[in-house]
Amino acid sequence: MIPTADRKASRGVYVDRAAAVGGGVDAAGTVEPPFSPDTVQSSGHSADLGPHLVSEPPRHRGAEVRGGAKPDGPLVTSPISQTFEVPTFHVYPATVKIKRPFIGKVPVAPDRTRTSIQGFSDKSRGRLRFVAANSRDKIKTQFCMTYGDVWPINGRSLKADLNRFLTNVRKQFPGMEYIWIAEFQTRGCPHFHLFSSIPLTDENHQKLTKAWHRVAGYGQDKHLRVHSHDRNFIEWDLGKGSYLCKYLDKEAQKAIPEGFSSFGRWWGNSRTLVDVPDEIPSEYLDETYGYESIDLDTGEDTGFTPSKWIYRQLGRYQEALHRDRVRKIKELNLTRSKDDKIPIPPRPWFRHTNKSTSSFTGAPVFNRLLAYAQSVQPESEKSPF
Known part of the structure; x- marks a missing residue:
């Protein structure tokens, strides 16, 4: 049985005990569906989220709630929402990066001393996911580059070959965007996968093949034939980058052959692959939408300006994704042994830190929230964002 909604007007927001599990009850007594990634996926896109993301923003000065009805999808909040400093939103095509003003002790400068790269770290995985998620529309094809019977046995020579190849290709395809990934074959030979914006045509395939053959072919005709095969240059949809992360997670990929030294980075990308984000300060949001944080019924300062409201909803979305991920992991662990769990x-x-945070799928949700915030403004004061 869904608990009865507990409306606390004195705080200026509606707190619903049912929302603790993602659901809620609106003013008409209609049970809202749980807020979960499954609901998002069934709608086809995270930008098509339903009423479960719609909560009441702070009331506009002099404005009444439309129709006298209380809004759907009650907002779960806590006292911490009244104290944090709302950040600047950095909006990419798929990701929202949130940077909050520093509060607390002066941080110690990190040690920037370069160290040898031992494997595919969590930070590297996160950066790759970010790059892939926000460049998916630019990447069109994949081209594989390997060696014949002779190959470099140290990272510096290997990366020098890669740099010569990329320099040549950039001259032939000005403005090319790309991600490269390195790995080792079972015979101990290193090779690369190039994910790029180069269109899939026979002419482009031959240009890439000849460019790599000049660098690494060493006059071997067999090497040229291998790279000329149709399967070596294929159409590619980058998606969210999950495949690339799994690709680099393979144990064989991490095992650097004995005698191979100074391998270095496992992947890289062109500098302009990810576009500069839209920077949206919280002050701009609050001024644009003109909401007040004063509750008109009680006179209490609720602290929920539009920027804080959007920030809390993004946090709620992030936690729902986390719950769904944990549920799926637990289901998989039921069939695994203790050591393989x-x-x-x-x-x-996301909601309880002074550090910068990211939501890899938050941009469509952010845009949806902006559209809703604008829709509840009086017509006379609406302004496009």
């Missing part, structure tokens, strides 16, 4: 990830710190 997948570790449960910690609860996201």
Whole structure:
């Protein structure tokens, strides 16, 4: 049975005990569906989220709630929402990066001393996911580059070959965007995968093949034939980058052959692959939409300006994704032995930290929230964002 909604007007927001599990009850007594990634996926896109993301923003000065009805999808909040400093939103095609003003002790400058790269770290995985998620529309094809009977046995020579190839290709395809990934074959030979914006045509295939053959072919005709095969240059949909991360997670990929030194980075990308984000300061949001944080019924300062409201909803979305991920991991662990169980990830710190945070799928949700915030403004004061 769904608990009765507990409306606390004195705080200026509606707190619903049912929303603790993602659901809610609106003013008409209609039960709202749980807020979960499954609901998002069934709608086809995260930008098509339904009423479960719609909560009441702070009331506009002099404006009444439309129709006298209370809004759907009650907002779960806590006292911490009244104290944090709302950040600047950096909006990419798929990701929202949130940078909050620093509060607390002066941080110690990190040690920038370069160290040898031992493998595919969590930070590197996160950066790759970010790059892939926000460049998916630019990447069109994949081209594989390998060696014949002779190959470099140290990272510097290997990357020098890659740089010569990329320099040549950039001259032939000005403005080319790309991601490269390195790995080792079972015979111990290194090779690369190039994911690029180069269109899939026979002419482009031959240009790439000849460019790599000049660098690494060493006069071997067999090497040229291998790279001329149709399967070596294929159409590619980058998606969210999950495949690339799994690709680099393979144990064989991490095993650097004995005698191979100074391997270096496992992947890289063109500098302009990810576009500069739209920077939206919280002050601009609050001024644009003109909401007041004063509750007109009680006179209390609720602290929920539009920027804080959007920030809290993004946090709620992030936590729903986390719950769904934990549920799926637990289901997989039921059939695994103790040593093979997948570790449960910690609860996201999206809503409770002074650090910068990211939501890899948050941009469509952010745009949806902006559209809703604008829709509840009086017509006379609406302004396009």
